[in-house]
Amino acid sequence: MNDRSLLRPSDAMRVALVGLKTRTTRALLSALGITIGIASMVAVLGLSESSKSDLIASLDRLGTNLLVVQAGGGIGFGSGTLVETAEAMVSRIGPVESVAAVGSVEANVFRTDLVPTTRSGGLSVKVASPTLLDTLGGSMAEGRFLDDSGSALPVVVVGSVAADRLGIAGFDGSAMLWVEDRWFGVLGVMDSLELAGDLDRSVLMTEATATTIFGYQGIPESLYIRSQPEFIDSVIEVLPATADPENPDQVQVARPTDALEARAAAEGAFTALFLGLGLVALLVGGVGVANVMVISVLERRGEIGLRRALGATRRHVAIQFLGEALILATIGGIAGVALGVGVTAAYSALRGWTTLVPAIAIWGGLGASLLIGAIAGLYPARRAARMAPTEALRSA
Amino acid sequence: MTDLVLSTESLEKSYPGTPPVRALRGVDLMVEAGEAVAIVGPSGSGKSTLLHLMGTLDRPSAGSISVAGREVQDLTDSELSAVRANHIGFVFQQFHLLSGYSARDNIADGVLYRGIELNERREMADRALELVNLQDRAGHLAEKLSGGERQRVAVARAIVGRPDIILADEPTGNLDSKSSAAVIDLLRDLNEGGITLVVITHDLEVAGKFPRMVQLRDGRIISDRRAA
Numbered sequence: 001m002n003d004r005s006l007l008r009p010s011d012a013m014r015v016a017l018v019g020l021k022t023r024t025t026r027a028l029l030s031a032l033g034i035t036i037g038i039a040s041m042v043a044v045l046g047l048s049e050s051s052k053s054d055l056i057a058s059l060d061r062l063g064t065n066l067l068v069v070q071a072g073g074g075i076g077f078g079s080g081t082l083v084e085t086a087e088a089m090v091s092r093i094g095p096v097e098s099v100a101a102v103g104s105v106e107a108n109v110f111r112t113d114l115v116p117t118t119r120s121g122g123l124s125v126k127v128a129s130p131t132l133l134d135t136l137g138g139s140m141a142e143g144r145f146l147d148d149s150g151s152a153l154p155v156v157v158v159g160s161v162a163a164d165r166l167g168i169a170g171f172d173g174s175a176m177l178w179v180e181d182r183w184f185g186v187l188g189v190m191d192s193l194e195l196a197g198d199l200d201r202s203v204l205m206t207e208a209t210a211t212t213i214f215g216y217q218g219i220p221e222s223l224y225i226r227s228q229p230e231f232i233d234s235v236i237e238v239l240p241a242t243a244d245p246e247n248p249d250q251v252q253v254a255r256p257t258d259a260l261e262a263r264a265a266a267e268g269a270f271t272a273l274f275l276g277l278g279l280v281a282l283l284v285g286g287v288g289v290a291n292v293m294v295i296s297v298l299e300r301r302g303e304i305g306l307r308r309a310l311g312a313t314r315r316h317v318a319i320q321f322l323g324e325a326l327i328l329a330t331i332g333g334i335a336g337v338a339l340g341v342g343v344t345a346a347y348s349a350l351r352g353w354t355t356l357v358p359a360i361a362i363w364g365g366l367g368a369s370l371l372i373g374a375i376a377g378l379y380p381a382r383r384a385a386r387m388a389p390t391e392a393l394r395s396a
Numbered sequence: 397m398t399d400l401v402l403s404t405e406s407l408e409k410s411y412p413g414t415p416p417v418r419a420l421r422g423v424d425l426m427v428e429a430g431e432a433v434a435i436v437g438p439s440g441s442g443k444s445t446l447l448h449l450m451g452t453l454d455r456p457s458a459g460s461i462s463v464a465g466r467e468v469q470d471l472t473d474s475e476l477s478a479v480r481a482n483h484i485g486f487v488f489q490q491f492h493l494l495s496g497y498s499a500r501d502n503i504a505d506g507v508l509y510r511g512i513e514l515n516e517r518r519e520m521a522d523r524a525l526e527l528v529n530l531q532d533r534a535g536h537l538a539e540k541l542s543g544g545e546r547q548r549v550a551v552a553r554a555i556v557g558r559p560d561i562i563l564a565d566e567p568t569g570n571l572d573s574k575s576s577a578a579v580i581d582l583l584r585d586l587n588e589g590g591i592t593l594v595v596i597t598h599d600l601e602v603a604g605k606f607p608r609m610v611q612l613r614d615g616r617i618i619s620d621r622r623a624a
Contacts, residue, residue, distance in 0.1 A: 003478035006511030015508075022496045306492040309453060311481020311509035313474040389453040393488065
């Protein structure tokens with residue numbers, strides 16, 4: 001006769017569930033620690049991915065081939081202006097697709113002529129080329145942009161912030177604004193310009209209008225340039241000397257999308273930090289499971305003794321407690337992944353992002369919880385397995 | 397003597413200490429198939445130690461034990477587990493039922509470590525429930541049963557796999573006199589049905605209800621009487 005002590009895999013599973021069934025609340029609370037750890041890690045990865053995808057989508061939409069040329073103002077350099085010919089010169093650079101010049105007019109803009117002149121609302125009046133909207137990839141919320149008819153009519157186009165402050169958001173085509181000392185008609189209101197936020201706080205008029213009414217000299221402050229993407233570095237190189245041949249070192253060339261790219265990189269750095277915090281939470285969760293399992297082993301000495309008496313080997317007892325820790329960790333891990341994905345989806349919806357959770361976050365999360373469960377279960381399982389049957393039965 | 401189920405020879409057990417505690421000092425005991433033996437003695441007489449050794453839950457310091465024809469003192473821990481899973485049934489004073497589980501599932505656990513499928517174990521449990529007359533309690537949770545019922549479930553768990561021998565450690569220790577009498581009657585009935593039984597008790601009156609009574613004192617057998 002060859003006697004064996006044998007525990008079927010399905011029974012091992014049932015036995016591992018005994019602790020969960022008889023002490024449900026405590027078991028679930030101990031799993032909660034793992035849930036929080038996993039959820040925070042999944043959410044950090046998901047949110048970082050979703051926001052990054054949003055930034056990348058913005059970059060794709062805005063194009064990384066926009067350049068801004070500005071005169072470097074400051075002490076000893078006079079006012080920050082370029083030379084009159086800058087726009088025409090820059091437009092002759094081969095790979096440049098479009099150029100738009102923006103200049104300034106010393107004027108204030110008000111909703112009506114009754115507003116005291118000191119309350120200018122921080123808005124500025126600017127002169128813009130008709131190509132500006134297309135060069136910036138912007139769009140109109142209402143009405144139309146400045147055209148190149150060369151007419152000097154007293155009309156303006158209003159930036160999105162300026163429209164809010166002036167109270168003409170619900171523009172119906174008939175609004176008038178008081179610019180310095182006369183009424184101007186409003187041609188249209190622009191949507192917010194992501195790459196030129198200062199223009200959102202401006203009202204824009206054509207060069208002809210500015211020259212006729214305000215004596216504008218035609219000297220721009222800045223140029224917005226769209227270049228063929230593959231030549232952008234060469235364009236950046238020749239821009240200063242082209243825009244102001246006499247003082248090329250006074251010319252600043254910037255690429256507005258650099259700021260967005262820097263933001264993506266900065267968020268990446270925070271991701272690592274939060275991921276680290278999530279890992280700490282997960283480890284604390286694992287310690288919680290180990291702690292509860294150790295207590296459980298002490299409380300269940302009677303059951304351990306009984307199982308040894310029924311013929312369980314030490315291995316069977318170890319499998320039971322290790323299995324229980326793994327089940328707790330798996331429950332915690334699944335709940336954590338679900339919670340993390342939920343948080344990511346909710347926050348992404350709030351921010352208008354596409355919800356993206358990397359597969360590595362989900363599988364990694366489940367894997368990490370199993371690993372933590374195994375480590376947390378190892379010591380209690382060994383302790384249970386090493387308990388002498390007689391002692392287990394006696395102390396119960 | 398082919399029908400010898402359990403035998404011990406010069407069995408000794410000491411526990412470390414200064415001086416060492418000699419719980420058993422040479423016990424020779426033979427239990428034949430179909431016997432019902434009560435081992436009685438005061439507290440500290442070594443009866444629990446003897447039960448643990450006979451049940452292969454502990455190892456002797458000297459001497460030998462044979463269970464179901466197998467010398468067990470030199471077996472490995474997992475071989476001893478196999479002996480318990482296949483040949484020995486236990487009944488404990490504290491019942492040791494799993495709360496949250498039905499009477500049937502508690503009984504089915506009696507053959508859990510033989511690798512028998514759950515459905516078959518439950519069928520075996522139902523037959524054992526009939527033997528202890530608790531068919532109507534099959535689905536009741538362990539914690540909903542009375543003390544007497546719990547011990548009858550524990551007895552059913554011990555006999556469910558038809559082991560060669562049942563070892564009962566103070567089976568009436570936690571019961572009132574009425575339940576206690578019922579459990580003893582049950583054990584005697586099962587013995588008459590062919591089950592070999594060793595009952596440990598400190599109670600002479602309980603011991604007197606079994607056909608053979610072995611008296612233990614200071615780790616030695618001082619009398620071994622069979623009823624006429």
